[in-house]
Amino acid sequence: MKLPKSVLSPAKINLMLRVLGRRADGYHNLQTSFELLDWGDTLHLKPTSTSDVVIEGDFGDLPQHNNLIDKAARLLEPFAKKPQGIKIEVEKKIPQGAGLGGGSSNAAVTLLILNRFWQCDLPIEVLMRLGLKLGADVPVFVFGKSAIATGVGEQLQAYDFGSRFYVLFMPDCMISTATVFSDPDLERGQQMVATEVVDDPAVWINDCLPVVLSRFPQMRSLYAQLSLTDEIYLSGTGSTLFAAFDSLQRAESCAERGRAFCSKVAVVKALKKNIL
Template sequence: MSSLLRVPAPAKLNLFLHVVGQRPDGYHLLQSVFTFIELYDYLDFTVRSDGVIERQGQTLEGLTAENDLIIRAARLLQHHTGTTLGVSIQCEKHIPAGAGLGGGSSNAATTLMALNRLWGTGLNRQQLMDLGLQLGADVPVFIFGRSAFAEGVGEHLQAVPVPDLYYVLLKPAVSVPTPTIFRDKGLTRDSKPIIITDFTGYQTQPDADYHQSVAMFGSNVLEPVACKYAAEINDLLLSLQKRKLHARMTGSGSCLFIAFCDKETATRQSIQLCGTILHEQPMVQKSPDIQVVKGLHTHPQYNWLTEFGD
């Protein structure tokens, strides 16, 4: 074995998420703005010469090789390129599962980017994005590597400016399966489509407060459906609204976020929330995990890939 590499895989936030239609095959057509945050899983890769792909160390309970996105990503790249090399992979988890933070998709994307480098397979960004889409709709944005306006099932991406922000993350001790949310008959599937300038124009209005303008653009139409299945999410949102804090769910949840312009304000607010929020939520047996993270404009491995068509 040789060529050990340790790589961070960042979490993502959906600043808004609209469903604008549904394809005949059942896939939902989305519009969203993705941005990355400084909350990472860490993946260790050790190249093998025998072609074996294996996952070492702790894995999520019940996770098999067939549904492990890390293993599937490695096998997909190996099969696509015909390389005879293999890899041993360990993952140190910090991004909570079932949170809408994209940990699994990020791990898959990081695996593709890291092994493309370690195995010397030489695929460019677009080629890796096309492979990533076979693993999941959120995988391509991590390979795209910039804050992005997303359309289609999430594969049509355009870079979009997002201001420097800090986010208070609040993760309730509950999750709702993504398929359950998308199957729900109450899900709004006909949001009015927007164009990218709607978002960029809204956040740069002359007197706009970035805390409000970024966090309040549009909505996450999955949020009310998640609240229907998980009272903890609904109660947490109501508690934050009482404080006049505009919180939003990311992805299919259950994590909520609040945007702030500076670290000091975000930290002060997180401390206040840690001290009082459980008291206001008598139904909740376990208080939500609360932390402050910084937004990222680009993925840590962005410069590892050549651009489209190179």
């Protein structure tokens, strides 16, 4: 495979996230809807003459060789028929702890790239199972389509949520998934909704929202300000708040209002093409 020079590593939002109950293994059964976005990080790729995988980028507090890209590469190494060196430089736009799946997306795109570059020839279903070892959000990015999900988020059904515009509000606030899911006040007895209605914003609840608002005053203040003029939702277990609109004009107006309260704002759409 000839390497592309760069590949989008898309962000996601959870239009809804219902916590159905805690599992025996400590994880939670969920019903959620993933919308993959046309915005995110970019992986810049370059073949090298060595056999090493070299990773560069700003990964915050994570050691350079303890990030999900490195772990994804190590998972694929045993399957490589033609191992080759590669340099992966990550241009980060997705904040850590934002509920946008940045690390999971990076890992999934790495699996997709190296599966071809190293001629592993593994089917998507196998790559999704490997990705689940890295995190519950990795399979949907390998799947590469917006989807409804159950289980811990790995049982996926492709779903087209239409052509909405989304306004992302990304405050400087990192929220740990483990912190939210271990909170004793988290609602864990939610009921599933029928597939036929998941596209209705009336069912876009996120059971993590009350915990986030209660535990993080910055989030509570931002949510209160934005909610004065628009219907506001929380993505995943992170700190990104978002609004959804049927027109670009309305989305841009919302973004402009929100910049008075949040410095990092993006207007995005759903990803309608394959990652590779």
